[in-house]
Amino acid sequence: SVCVAYGDPHHKTFDGTAHDFQGTCRYTLTKDLGTGADFNVEVQEVPLPWLTSASVVREVYLEAYGHRIAIRQQKIEISENGEEIRSLPFSLADGRIQVQLSGLFVHIQTDLGVEVFYDGNHYAKVEVPSNYQNRVGGLCGNFNGNPDDDFTTPDGTVVSDVNSFGRSWLTSVATCPGGIVGPVGEPPSCPDDIRATAESAERCGLLKKPDGPFAACHGTVDPERFFDNCVFDMCARNGDVVGLCEDFETYADACVEAGVHSFFWRDHSLCRK
Structure with missing residues (x-):
């Protein structure tokens, strides 16, 4: 199963x-909460910078086989000794961990079947x-097939408030700017x-446009949630189009993952590469 965190940040759990x-x-x-504690994935x-009421994923960490790998914006580190890859x-752990580039992503594969991607x-x-x-x-929730109990805290309590849920998975107050435990709060209402x-x-409406570049995917992956997240992001950025292509890319990635490949969204004037 797949879990994603993207944008300001939007999360979709395994369920x-x-x-x-x-x-x-x-x-x-x-x-992994099992006795083996096979792996641990953390995000910073x-x-x-332009909106203190929203945040974004800036670093991703994987712990497995006694190794800790940090993927940062500009570099990849093996964190236990500070060595930069x-x-x-x-490869690490006698080949049981493989780190490679896959398109725009740094891709970590483990022989556990656990894979981590970060762009x-x-x-x-x-x-x-x-x-x-x-x-x-x-x-990412508890991966038990039931989305209704995804907000489960480390002690097994199911909560309804996303902030209580999120804060319960804080790794250390020392990782918070100024020692202040977030979240940063709700973005202001959108004019x-x-x-x-x-x-x-x-x-963002391009995502749902019936004759738009994503139309071939609409029957496979519902664009509504991606559209809502895109609008959320643009509102959070006060209308700036910075990040718009990232929202398009996220939907495109979900489409490709679902087996839909025949669309050309990068023809959009803002997203040509």
Whole structure:
């Protein structure tokens, strides 16, 4: 199953629950709660520089086989000794951990079947095989097939408040700026004119446009949640289109993962590469 965290940040758990926990510290994204404690994935979330009421994933960590790998924006480190990985592919633990580039992502594969992806910007993804069902915890939920109890804290309590849930998976107060435990709070309400622009067919509305570049995917992956997240992000950025292509890319990635490949969204004038 797949869990993602992207944008300001939007999370989708292994069981499909969407939440927008706006933390500003380091949190457990997912970890093995079994006796072997096979793996642990953490994310460092930081406030957006232009909007203190939203945050973004800036670092991703994987612990497995006694190694700790940190993927940062500009570099990849083996954290237990501070050694920087300067060329990829790279392997650790007698080949049981493989680090490579996969498209825009740094991709860590383990022989546990656990895979971690990070684009060095805002998008983190974890894939966990079915043998870890009902034995993981973190911001990605408990992977038991029931989305209704995804907000489970480390002590096994199910809570309804996303902030209580998110804070419960804080790794250390020392990872919080100024020692202040987030979250940073709800973004301000979105002015009508900015919302209208964000929802237009030239902006986030392109995701839902019936004859748009993503139309071939609509029947496979519902664009509604991605559209809502895109509008949320544009509102959080006060209408700035910075990040718009990242939202498009996130939907495109979900489409490709679902087996839909025949669309050309990068023809959008803002997203040509």
